Amino acid sequence: MSGGTFVGMPSFPKAAHEAVHNQTLRGNLRHATHTIRAKRANAVAEMSDWAELREAGKQIKDHTLRHLDWYLVQLEESVTAAGGTVHWAADADEANRIVTYLVKATGESEVVKVKSMATQEIGLNEALEAEGIHAYETDLAELIVQLGKDRPSHILVPAIHRNRGEIRDIFASEMSEWGRPAPEGLTDTPAELAEAARLHLREKFLRAKVGVSGANFMVAETGTLVVVESEGNGRMCLTLPETLISVVGIEKIVPTWQDLEVFLQTLPRSSTAERMNPYTSTWTGTTDEDGPGTFHLVLIDNGRTDTLADEVGRQALSCIRCSACLNVCPVYERAGGHAYGSVYPGPIGAILSPQLRGTASEIDASLPYASSLCGACYDVCPVAIDIPEVLVHLRERVVEGGAVTRDGAKVVLKPAKGHAAERAAMRAARWAFSHPGALRTGQRLASRTRRFHPRTLPGPGKAWSATRALPTVPAEPFRDWWQRTHGGKDEK
Amino acid sequence: MSSRDLILARVRRALADVPRDDTPYDQAFERGYLREHGGRSVEQTVDLLAENLADYRALVHRCADEELSDVLMRLLAQRGSKSVLVPPALPAYWLKAVDATRVHDRAASTPDELDRVDSVVTACAVAIAETGTIVLDGGPDQGRRRITLVPDHHICVVRVPDQVVSSVPQALERLDPARPLTWISGPSATSDIELDRVEGVHGPRTLEVVLVSGA
Numbered sequence: 001m002s003g004g005t006f007v008g009m010p011s012f013p014k015a016a017h018e019a020v021h022n023q024t025l026r027g028n029l030r031h032a033t034h035t036i037r038a039k040r041a042n043a044v045a046e047m048s049d050w051a052e053l054r055e056a057g058k059q060i061k062d063h064t065l066r067h068l069d070w071y072l073v074q075l076e077e078s079v080t081a082a083g084g085t086v087h088w089a090a091d092a093d094e095a096n097r098i099v100t101y102l103v104k105a106t107g108e109s110e111v112v113k114v115k116s117m118a119t120q121e122i123g124l125n126e127a128l129e130a131e132g133i134h135a136y137e138t139d140l141a142e143l144i145v146q147l148g149k150d151r152p153s154h155i156l157v158p159a160i161h162r163n164r165g166e167i168r169d170i171f172a173s174e175m176s177e178w179g180r181p182a183p184e185g186l187t188d189t190p191a192e193l194a195e196a197a198r199l200h201l202r203e204k205f206l207r208a209k210v211g212v213s214g215a216n217f218m219v220a221e222t223g224t225l226v227v228v229e230s231e232g233n234g235r236m237c238l239t240l241p242e243t244l245i246s247v248v249g250i251e252k253i254v255p256t257w258q259d260l261e262v263f264l265q266t267l268p269r270s271s272t273a274e275r276m277n278p279y280t281s282t283w284t285g286t287t288d289e290d291g292p293g294t295f296h297l298v299l300i301d302n303g304r305t306d307t308l309a310d311e312v313g314r315q316a317l318s319c320i321r322c323s324a325c326l327n328v329c330p331v332y333e334r335a336g337g338h339a340y341g342s343v344y345p346g347p348i349g350a351i352l353s354p355q356l357r358g359t360a361s362e363i364d365a366s367l368p369y370a371s372s373l374c375g376a377c378y379d380v381c382p383v384a385i386d387i388p389e390v391l392v393h394l395r396e397r398v399v400e401g402g403a404v405t406r407d408g409a410k411v412v413l414k415p416a417k418g419h420a421a422e423r424a425a426m427r428a429a430r431w432a433f434s435h436p437g438a439l440r441t442g443q444r445l446a447s448r449t450r451r452f453h454p455r456t457l458p459g460p461g462k463a464w465s466a467t468r469a470l471p472t473v474p475a476e477p478f479r480d481w482w483q484r485t486h487g488g489k490d491e492k
Numbered sequence: 493m494s495s496r497d498l499i500l501a502r503v504r505r506a507l508a509d510v511p512r513d514d515t516p517y518d519q520a521f522e523r524g525y526l527r528e529h530g531g532r533s534v535e536q537t538v539d540l541l542a543e544n545l546a547d548y549r550a551l552v553h554r555c556a557d558e559e560l561s562d563v564l565m566r567l568l569a570q571r572g573s574k575s576v577l578v579p580p581a582l583p584a585y586w587l588k589a590v591d592a593t594r595v596h597d598r599a600a601s602t603p604d605e606l607d608r609v610d611s612v613v614t615a616c617a618v619a620i621a622e623t624g625t626i627v628l629d630g631g632p633d634q635g636r637r638r639i640t641l642v643p644d645h646h647i648c649v650v651r652v653p654d655q656v657v658s659s660v661p662q663a664l665e666r667l668d669p670a671r672p673l674t675w676i677s678g679p680s681a682t683s684d685i686e687l688d689r690v691e692g693v694h695g696p697r698t699l700e701v702v703l704v705s706g707a
Contacts, residue, residue, distance in 0.1 A: 032687040052524035059521035066510050069503040076496075082670070088496040140693060141684035157684050164685055190690040194682055198693055205694070206603040206642075222669040232641060232680040232695025239637040239672075240603050250499065255517055257669045261661040262525070272683045275544065276623035276660075279695060280675035281637075287672050289599040290636040301495075305502035311509055327687075408502040 006151065009341030011366035016335035025336050028163045033327045039273035040324060040380070047269070057262045058384040061318035064220075064253050065308065071220040071253045072299070078223030082285025084295040091407075095300045096127035099212065099245055102296055103133050106243050108209045114227060114237045115139035116214025117321055118247045118300060120152060120343040121356075124212070135212065136178070136204050138233035140197050147174040153337025153345060155323040156271055161336055164188040175200050201233065211237035211292065215248045216320065217263060218297075221256045224284045225297070228267060228277050238281050244292040250299050251308075251317040263320060266382035270322035303356030309405035312393040316351045318383045323348075325377035325387060331370055340367065347377035351390040358406050359398050365416050368394035399423060443477035450475065528658035529622055537621045538652045542703060544624025548678030549691050551700040557707040564613060564647065565589040567700055571645055573610035579635030582613065586649065597635040606642040612696075614640055617673075619650045619701075620663045624678065626650060626701060627663060629671040637674055646696040648676070651707045 009015060019025060044050050064071055076086045087102075089095035103111055111128065113119065113135050125135040125146075137146040144159035145152050148170045152158030159167065168188040175182045180200045186192060213234070217226040225246055227234045238244060254260065268277045286295050308314045326332045326346030337345035341363035342353040350371055354364040368391050377387040397404065399422060401415040415423065432439045450473045457465040476484075493501075532540065542552045555563045568576060568590055576592040587594070595601075595609050615633035616626045626648050628634045640646050650656065657663050667673060680695030691697065 028686070036683075036687045046529075048529060049525040052526075056521060056523050056525055063517075063520045066507065066513065068507070069500050072500065072503070088494070088499055090495045090498050094495060138694075139684070140682045144684070157687055159684060160687065167685060190685040190688065191692065193685060194690050194693050201694065202607070206607060219669065224669045230680070231682045231684075231693035233693070235637065235641050235674065236694055239641060250503075257664060258661075261664050262523075264664075265525075265660050272687075272689070274548075274677070274689075276620075276625045276675070276677040278548070278677050278679070278681045280673075282669065282673040282675075284670050284672070287630065290630055290672055291638075299499070301499045301502065305499060305506050308503060309506035314506075405506065408498070408505070 006341050006343070009361075009363040011362045012335075012339055012341070012370040013366060015339035015341060015363075016370070019336045019339050020334050022336075024163070024166075025161055026334065028161055029333055029336055031163075032157070032160050033333050036273055036327045040270065040327065043269040043273040043275065046275070047265070050266075053262055053266050054382055054384050057266055057320075057382055058318065060254060060259050060262060061383050062315075064255055065251065065314060065317055068250065068253070068308065071255060072250060075218055075220040075223065075253055078221065079285060079297050080223075082223045084223065084285040084297050087296060087298045089298055089300045089302070091302050092122035092300075095122045095247060095298055095302065096124055098298050099124060099247060100128060100131050100133065102243070102245050103128065103210055104131070106210050108133075110134040110136065110204075110208070111210040111212050111245075112136050112138050112204055112208040112237045112241065113142075114211070114213040114229065114234045115142050115158075116212070116247060117155060117343060118214045118249050119212060122247070122300065122302060124247065136201070138201050138205070138237060139229075140194065140231060140233075143197055143201070144170060147171065147178065151338055152343055154326055155321050155344065155346070155348070157323075161338070164190060164193065167193055171196050171200075179203060205233075205236040205240055208237070208241045210243045210245065211241035213237055213244065213246045215246050215252055216267065217260060218248060218253050219255075219257055219260065220253050222284055224257065224282050226260065227281045228264075229280070230272065230278045232279055235279055235281055238283065239291045241292055243294045243296070245296045245298065247298045247300060250301055250304055267320055267322055270324040270380065270382040303358075305408060306358075306405045307352075307355040310355065310393075313351065313355050313390050315385050316348070316355060316390060318385055319348050319352065320383060322382055324380040324382065328376040328380050329371075330374060330376070331372060335370070340370065342367075347371060347387045347391075348385070351385075351387055351394060354394055354398075358404070359394070359413070359416070365398050368392075368398060440477070440479065444480070446473050447475055447477055526659075527661050532621075532658065534653045537658055538656055538703065540658075541619055541621040541624065541650075541652075541656055544621065545626075545678070545701050546624075548624055548681075549699075550624070550678050551698070552703065553700065554703045554705070557704055560586055560649070560702065560704050560707075561589040563702055564649075565591070567647055567702075568592050568611055568613075571611060571698070573645065575609045575611070577606070577609050577612035577635070577639045577643060579614055579633055579639065581632030582615065583633070587613065597639045599636075603638070603642060606638060609643045611645040611647065612639050612643045613647045613649070615649050615651075616655060618663050618666050619656045620658070620660060621656055622659050625663070626676050627667060628674045628676065629667060630673075631671075637672055640674065640676075641695055644696055645698045645700075646676075647700045647702060649702045649704055652703045652705050654707075
């Protein structure tokens with residue numbers, strides 16, 4: 001993603017405010033998310049043991065996270081034994097330095113990339129560009145984003161905010177700047193657009209000497225990496241270059257080869273609603289005379305261990321990046337991905353970004369509120385991450401402050417500004433509920449003055465009550481009624 | 493402190509609240525899911541494979557072993573293929589009726605050379621009925637990963653019923669993780685335009701699968 005950046009994003013409500021007024025964007029998102037929702041439900045309904053697969057996926061991830069140090073060391077040993085080289089990066093800068101160094105060591109000035117959330121997260125393309133190395137995105141949607149100097153707005157389909165007509169225009173005007181121009185008279189039929197991408201990227205694949213990828217899974221026991229994809233661009237990047245550099249978050253581990261049987265069943269159905277995605281590649285180190293002769297694995301932390309330190313929030317690290325939660329989310333459908341100010345949009349982004357990056361910025365402090373807590377995300381999550389639970393937990397952290405881990409060190413957050421009224425109301429409620437006499441007096445007073453209560457709220461509450469009726473206070477407080485009637489027995 | 497040690501130390505500190513748990517891995521969680529979905533006879537499993545392959549736009553053909561070379565000849569001729577990539581140990585009789593020029597899978601071939609070849613014929617390691625998937629493991633009758641990637645037309649021969657399993661768990665049991673694997677479910681496709689599936693991007697745009705019995 002050249003051009004686009006997430007730095008200095010406004011808070012979610014501000015960014016979403018603009019997005020919801022963009023009719024084209026709303027239409028594109030509605031069309032795409034509704035298309036995939038029904039299909040996913042059908043693909044899942046084919047599996048009579050979906051609930052058991054989901055539970056097993058959750059438990060495997062949970063077990064792995066609880067023994068993450070052990071499995072990381074095992075993975076390092078097995079990758080090394082298979083001919084790979086393992087590097088460790090504590091943060092984005094270090095990961096970018098390592099990859100830049102590895103690319104420079106090959107003498108090459110361009111790399112082809114498989115779609116990877118981790119490299120998006122660390123801003124690898126920009127870091128390479130600053131060192132004179134061109135990174136070509138080869139996933140169709142990433143290509144659309146890169147050519148359009150845009151930002152990704154979806155985990156699986158980063159160009160979901162673009163419709164076919166917009167994609168045609170981007171291809172027609174931008175492809176020539178990067179390489180082979182779009183064919184003359186390109187129309188907006190998806191098949192023609194896919195063909196244009198095929199032709200444009202072909203020359204880049206065939207001459208590429210360095211490939212950069214992420215991975216969906218890493219098997220600790222065997223040192224095997226797995227990339228799940230559709231187009232074949234992944235296979236191109238993983239097999240044609242001489243050097244392969246994979247940048248992967250430390251949480252992507254599964255213990256054994258057998259564990260893949262769970263995720264290779266749940267990921268494709270949750271993600272693209274397919275029984276199986278067109279291509280899955282697995283590789284273990286290097287293989288003589290088949291594929292890259294040099295393989296580097298760069299393991300990144302970049303906020304993951306801080307997330308792991310949070311007893312409630314750590315479940316976010318179980319995410320397998322299927323994006324089912326985005327596709328069902330009523331907030332995402334209307335606000336779009338850009339409003340989340342992160343490469344991780346949607347419900348999972350709302351719990352991942354504030355944990356990976358901390359809640360210091362305006363956007364990160366607002367993300368836990370980017371939800372109606374309807375719970376649809378939890379229902380579809382193939383590893384049963386309780387996203388609403390983590391959202392509420394993070395809201396509490398933003399409002400109340402408290403102890404968190406940042407860059408490996410324990411720090412105490414101050415309560416966020418701007419929640420003073422909420423905190424005051426909660427303090428008042430706590431006091432009232434712990435002083436029965438005062439509560440009783442207050443309730444009676446409220447009942448007796450009910451005729452004088454306003455129908456709308458004053459001040460900042462005005463907008464809220466403009467479309468909602470305020471609840472009316474009963475003539476008699478419930479506890480008085482209970483006392484008087486013995487719970488209704490005397491009223492028969 | 494190296495970043496490796498730093499990250500491992502952070503992980504251990506982060507897990508300080510987690511009680512020590514010595515449950516061995518194989519008892520750590522319940523695999524309550526099925527090994528395969530539904531009961532089927534061997535023939536029904538092969539039928540399901542054919543059905544699911546076709547559902548994702550692979551072209552499926554069935555024949556007996558003695559008809560295989562004629563079928564392959566016909567498929568390559570219909571396509572107008574003048575050259576065909578051949579893995580090192582593809583059974584010689586498979587292509588005995590084929591006229592197209594054989595191009596052998598060699599380490600020295602450049603990607604550009606492979607790009608000029610019309611078709612590739614391979615065997616497979618295992619096929620999965622429930623998902624309509626064929627898996628290649630780089631064995632001598634399948635060749636290097638790239639030969640089934642760069643040409644636009646891939647014909648894959650599956651020996652039925654021996655190479656067919658019902659499910660993903662059964663396939664993983666048969667496969668060796670040390671080998672580079674390619675799982676293929678239909679021709680190259682994308683869902684990147686409006687989340688709707690379109691066939692034909694970078695991998696072979698035509699995938700033909702020949703289910704051969706009696707081999």
